[in-house]
Amino acid sequence: MKDTFKHKGLRQQLVETIKAKGIKDENVLDAIGRIPRHVFMDSGFLDHAYQDKAFPIAADQTISQPYTVAFQSELLQVKPGDKILEIGTGSGYQTAVLLELGASVFSIERQRELYKKTSKFLPKLGYRPKKLIFGDGYKGLKEEAPFNGIIVTAGAPFVPKPLLSQLAIDGRLVIPVGDEVQIMTLFIRKGIKEFEKHEFGEFRFVPLLEDKN
DSSP states (O other), rough: OOOHHHHHHHHHHHHHHHHHHOOHHHHHHHHHOOOOGGGSSSSGGGGGSSSSOEOOOOOEEEOOOOOOOHHHHHHHOOTTTOOOEOOTTTTHHHHHHHHHHTTTTEEEEOOOOHHHHHHHHHTTTTTOOSSEEESSSGGOOGGGOEEEEEOOSBBBBOOOOOHHHHHEEEEEEEEOOOSSSEEEEEEOOOOSSSSEEEEEEOOOBBBBOOOOO
């Protein structure tokens, strides 16, 4: 699918919109400005690609609202070369943002349909995560830990302990916690058992699915 001047213009408008909502990190804004969000969406929603809204994708999931993606990315404070674990690959849009920020990305997707689609699709766009795994996000990815950052892109009813344990010292976990409505929560690891917790208001996410198998 082409990325036209029109798309680029609409993207810049989107960048201005999320900037006006309070996103300050220039690297995050630049990443949003570079990624062709329309190619991550089903064709029926193409006209809406650069609105600041979430939209449905396959497997009853959504592509997150750009402001939410930017907000979570800003909280992560990604530096080039950081090892980042993403829980919920989804459409791959957030993955692309992390890669644009220079992160080394490990991503887990619970929905097989989405996993298959996104693992083929991202490399076609030139986005290559270190690992894209079909599995249970609640367990994290112990064999690749510790991570400089962990981002959860679905609503978690509780904070999974494995994710906290897989953070490096000074590592950051960004996770929306709650059932119907989630509170965006940041944990910063200060020591082996010491975590600093910050809360950033209400968001709405699709639920984080646990592996029932």
